[in-house]
Amino acid sequence: MTGLSKSRILAHRQCPKRLWLQINRPELQEESSGATARMAAGTQAGEVARGFYPGGVLIDSEHLSQALDDTLSVMALGDKAIFEATFQANNVLVRADLLLPDVNGYRLAEVKSSTSVKDYHCEDAAVQAWVCKNAGVEVTRTEIAHINNGFIYRGDGNYQGLFTHADISELIAELEADVPDWIAAAQDTLAGSEPVIEAGEQCDDPFPCPFWSYCCPEKSVEDGYPPEILPRSKVLAAQLRAEGFDDLRKVPEERLNPAQQRIRRVSITQKAEVNPQAGEVLKDLAYPRYYLDFETITFVVPIWVSTRPYQQIPFQWSCHIESAEGTIRHHDFLADGKNDPRRAFAESLVEILGNIGAIVVYNQTFEKSRVRELAADFPDLAPALDAIIDRIFDLLPLAREHYYHPDMFGSWSIKAVLPTIAPELAYDDLEVAHGMMAMDSFAEIMRPDTTDERREHLRVELLKYCERDTWAMVRIAQFFQQGGQHAS
Numbered sequence: 001m002t003g004l005s006k007s008r009i010l011a012h013r014q015c016p017k018r019l020w021l022q023i024n025r026p027e028l029q030e031e032s033s034g035a036t037a038r039m040a041a042g043t044q045a046g047e048v049a050r051g052f053y054p055g056g057v058l059i060d061s062e063h064l065s066q067a068l069d070d071t072l073s074v075m076a077l078g079d080k081a082i083f084e085a086t087f088q089a090n091n092v093l094v095r096a097d098l099l100l101p102d103v104n105g106y107r108l109a110e111v112k113s114s115t116s117v118k119d120y121h122c123e124d125a126a127v128q129a130w131v132c133k134n135a136g137v138e139v140t141r142t143e144i145a146h147i148n149n150g151f152i153y154r155g156d157g158n159y160q161g162l163f164t165h166a167d168i169s170e171l172i173a174e175l176e177a178d179v180p181d182w183i184a185a186a187q188d189t190l191a192g193s194e195p196v197i198e199a200g201e202q203c204d205d206p207f208p209c210p211f212w213s214y215c216c217p218e219k220s221v222e223d224g225y226p227p228e229i230l231p232r233s234k235v236l237a238a239q240l241r242a243e244g245f246d247d248l249r250k251v252p253e254e255r256l257n258p259a260q261q262r263i264r265r266v267s268i269t270q271k272a273e274v275n276p277q278a279g280e281v282l283k284d285l286a287y288p289r290y291y292l293d294f295e296t297i298t299f300v301v302p303i304w305v306s307t308r309p310y311q312q313i314p315f316q317w318s319c320h321i322e323s324a325e326g327t328i329r330h331h332d333f334l335a336d337g338k339n340d341p342r343r344a345f346a347e348s349l350v351e352i353l354g355n356i357g358a359i360v361v362y363n364q365t366f367e368k369s370r371v372r373e374l375a376a377d378f379p380d381l382a383p384a385l386d387a388i389i390d391r392i393f394d395l396l397p398l399a400r401e402h403y404y405h406p407d408m409f410g411s412w413s414i415k416a417v418l419p420t421i422a423p424e425l426a427y428d429d430l431e432v433a434h435g436m437m438a439m440d441s442f443a444e445i446m447r448p449d450t451t452d453e454r455r456e457h458l459r460v461e462l463l464k465y466c467e468r469d470t471w472a473m474v475r476i477a478q479f480f481q482q483g484g485q486h487a488s
């Protein structure tokens with residue numbers, strides 16, 4: 001029998017093939033930066049949660065038998081909170097985030113960096129509670145300690161109120177009864193050969209599976225167009241795949257709505273479709289035109305006064321300014337990472353954007369939300385910031401409505417559109433190539449142990465990346481205004 005852990009059982013709950021691959025073909029895993037960030041957020045939240053129980057004992061031995069013994073030793077003391085308390089039952093190992101002394105037993109609390117209780121937390125806690133109880137622990141109640149998104153950090157390291165403890169004991173009672181079946185099913189899977197399971201909705205529920213590239217190697221024109229490229233159509237894609245459609249081009253047209261039909265049509269003809277109306281819309285935009293993009297960073301545990309968990313804190317902008325005569329200038333701002341960047345960001349933005357001209361962004365919800373938040377944070381700048389919001393023009397819906405190229409594979413993200421219009425500007429020459437990497441790079445700049453040399457290197461890469469985003473918008477706008485001819 002293979003030893004199981006809570007995470008292995010949950011991997012099996014997501015997809016039996018995932019667990020089988022995890023044990024037998026771990027080299028095929030590709031962890032995303034999202035997974036790494038989630039893990040880092042979880043670690044950070046866990047550390048802060050422990051701080052509320054002074055005198056608590058962390059079980060940190062890497063050796064299983066030592067960790068099990070240490071846990072029992074601390075429990076024998078009777079009144080200590082235990083962090084990472086380790087138990088084993090029925091060949092399943094768990095480590096409990098918080099085991100808190102209670103009248104006649106212990107409260108079992110799992111710390112989660114999300115802002116509410118999710119269904120998958122309940123399965124997670126059910127396994128945890130079942131193993132603890134079967135290892136002889138009197139569990140008086142089971143809780144999820146999740147982030148309270150109404151918390152505002154007031155400084156001085158005071159995080160009282162950051163967590164909400166939700167009692168889920170009743171919610172998981174029935175699930176606990178199912179745990180022995182989950183364990184048996186996982187053992188059965190591991191005793192057999194690789195399960196034959198098609199990719200489907202389970203692949204990113206509750207999280208993207210690290211074996212996606214193995215199960216669904218990236219599609220190119222030669223390989224075909226899987227139904228999963230249809231945007232916001234997960235259910236339909238799963239249905240089509242279940243019916244045996246592995247290529248969108250084979251799906252009957254009448255199964256698709258007009259937007260989906262265009263993707264199918266272009267995938268068949270291999271000819272981009274550009275509606276000249278896009279250019280007409282752009283011709284009406286006032287000069288000077290400001291092509292603008294922001295980068296932000298978030299913290300599950302806020303570090304700057306008057307910020308919330310997961311608040312998107314802007315630290316960088318790039319702006320290309322196009323005059324009516326056709327000249328283009330570039331400006332940018334990148335915070336030094338030493339303290340809260342919001343005020344300097346807002347002031348520099350107000351200064352560069354002036355009072356007239358269209359402000360062109362790609363996906364306005366993001367930029368408008370950040371500007372609104374800055375206006376709320378700095379009332380003296382609010383009139384100028386509100387005026388910026390009124391001038392914003394969004395290039396994304398225009399592209400979505402009027403343009404599609406077979407190489408976009410169902411995506412209108414700027415990274416999907418740009419290479420089809422200006423292939424020489426694809427992001428693959430950049431060290432920082434997407435928003436998550438930008439956030440990680442800025443986090444590294446902020447770290448006190450980062451060398452000056454490394455910090456300077458990261459700054460250069462961040463500036464290059466954000467500049468590419470706004471230059472991309474310039475090129476996309478030129479492309480539409482030239483009726484879909486490749487801009488120079």
Ligand code: SF4
Pocket residue numbers: 014015016017018021197198199200202203204209210211212213215216
């Ligand atoms: S990618 Fe999908 S099908 Fe493949 S192992 Fe993961 S969840 Fe299962």
